[in-house]
Amino acid sequence: MTTRKKFRGGFPLGDNAWRTRAACAGMDTDAFYGDPRRQAALARAVCGPCPVRVPCLAAVLVFEAHAIGGRHGTAGGLSAQQREDAVAAGLGVALVAQA
Numbered sequence: 001m002t003t004r005k006k007f008r009g010g011f012p013l014g015d016n017a018w019r020t021r022a023a024c025a026g027m028d029t030d031a032f033y034g035d036p037r038r039q040a041a042l043a044r045a046v047c048g049p050c051p052v053r054v055p056c057l058a059a060v061l062v063f064e065a066h067a068i069g070g071r072h073g074t075a076g077g078l079s080a081q082q083r084e085d086a087v088a089a090g091l092g093v094a095l096v097a098q099a
């Protein structure tokens with residue numbers, strides 16, 4: 001099992017009830033990985049209007065802070081590089097605090 005499947009399958013991050021309202025629920029999440037242009041399109045189309053984008057982004061930032069192997073794929077409407085940039089700019093803490 002890959003790290004991302006463990007995460008999407010319900011990494012234990014406290015209250016996970018928000019996951020039931022995820023716009024990507026039931027989707028093949030493999031589409032969130034791989035080609036950066038496809039990921040960007042998905043982030044706009046699926047994550048953009050997702051009602052749980054903030055808690056999703058907070059959860060993935062917490063997960064990635066404790067994970068080995070860096071950031072991968074689209075989550076919370078941001079690519080791995082965008083999340084890296086947000087954390088480097090100090091925005092990660094603010095995002096987690098909002099969730």
Ligand code: SF4
Nearest residue numbers: 022024047050056076
């Ligand atoms: S923000 Fe994107 S990855 Fe996160 S739950 Fe919503 S659709 Fe899924």
